Amino acid sequence: MSTSLTGTTSNRDLFSVLAAGAVLLLIVHGLGRFIYTPLLPYLVDDGQFSAGDGAAVATWNYLGYLMGALLAIRWHRIDQIRTLLPVSLAVHVATTLILTQTDHLTVISGTRWLNGVANGIVFVQAPALILEWLVLRQRAAMSGLVYIGVGLGLLLSSALVTGSADWLHGAQRWWPAALISIPLAWWGAVRLIKLDVPLRQAPDDGSHGATSPLLDRASIPLFLSYAGAGLGYILPMTFLPLLAKVQLPPMHWLLDGTWLIVALATIPAPWIWNRLGATMGDLPALKLNFVIQLIGVLAAVVLPSEIGLVLCAALVGSTFLGTVLLTQRIGRALHPHQGPRLSAAMVALYGFTQMVGPWLTKQWLDGGGTLVSAFGIGVVALAFGLVFVFFVPDLE
Secondary structure, eight states, X not given: OOOOSTXXXXXXHXXXXXXXXXXXXXXXXXXXXXXXXXXXXXXXXXXXXXXXXHHHHHHHHHHHHHHHHHHHHXXXXXXXXXHHHHXXXXXXXXXXXXXXXXXXXXXXXXXXXXXXXXXXXXXXXXXXXXXHHHHHTTOGGGGGGGGHHHHHHHHXXXXXXXXXXXXXXXXXXXXXXXXHHHHHHHHHHHHHTTOXXXXXXXXXXXXXXXXSOSOSTTHHHHHHXXXXXXXXXXXXXXXHHHHHHHHSXXXXXXXXXXXXXXXXXXXXXXXXXXXHHHHHOHHHHHHHHHHHHHHHHHHHHHSOHHHHHHXXXXXXXXXXXXXXXXXXXXXXXXSTTOTHHHHHHHHHXXXXXXXXXXXXXXXXXXTTOOHHHHHHHHHHHHHHHHHHHTXXXXXX
16 A cells, blocks of 8 residues: 555545454454454353353463564564564464364463463554554544544454354354454455554654663553553453343343443443544543443442443443553653554553453352352442542643
């Protein structure tokens, strides 16, 4: 895609690039990571593993995601992204196909770990590559739209799981995700690896921003708040349908409906929080984001089952991508020349706390705790994150 630079890139080219990035996030996040959430109650019912083992499988996937993000810190140059991005998408497709063939817990755990590695790499590198392409064309404000693919992926994952629930069983339940991933991964990768982005870009002020420290007195509170956000949101995003199964009678519409609500709430979230950040400032918007998300997770703990589940699905679904967008943008303001390295570091931290969440839940369940009370971990984590947002300097 060899369009010239500033001011001459057509709307068609912009849409094509953003659509390709959104499709890749739809694949690795919607059909890779988060389809596991609505699948989990069915896989437990099918006897593939227990709820505790299911939490352990999720932890392996999140460990892979963390490792993928760390690899993206190491290999962050544009030429490295052009190589690693299609390889990671191929790994996603291969691991999803393997899941269609096995009920062995160890194989499932290892495969989900490797799928998480691919997910972490793509989730860092695809938006980072697109952002660099947009910056050269003075259209960086559009970069957040790529995350709409996550919401569309949640909606598609909900439809695939619900639509195939009655005629697939066990490992077979992974087939819809595998078959759809193949053409979409090829389409998105072909477009992004051809983007016209120089291999080396020097900072405007002549500094060596890429080698400056990521952690300083300004950025540490932001990283700590992001850690709280990662741990806080991952519990409902992993266990909300399972919580509905525990609390509600068979055939209740919310058994599948909670994930549908999450998906529908997620789709407009990037646009909404991008707009709020532009009008009220990114830092005030992030504070509001944390408060709404905290209320959502708390609702699942303290309110009657249907009301709590609906509020949790709607409020968490409408905020968690906003946390990502606003935090990434604030981080870029604190360290303007870090580029993909900054994004990878923040995703790695987010990935670590997401890995801790299911692991803590497994320990809690194995120790006799309930799934409802385990959501209290998310409440505490989001409160922790909210506190540290107030220590982030406002550069606007």
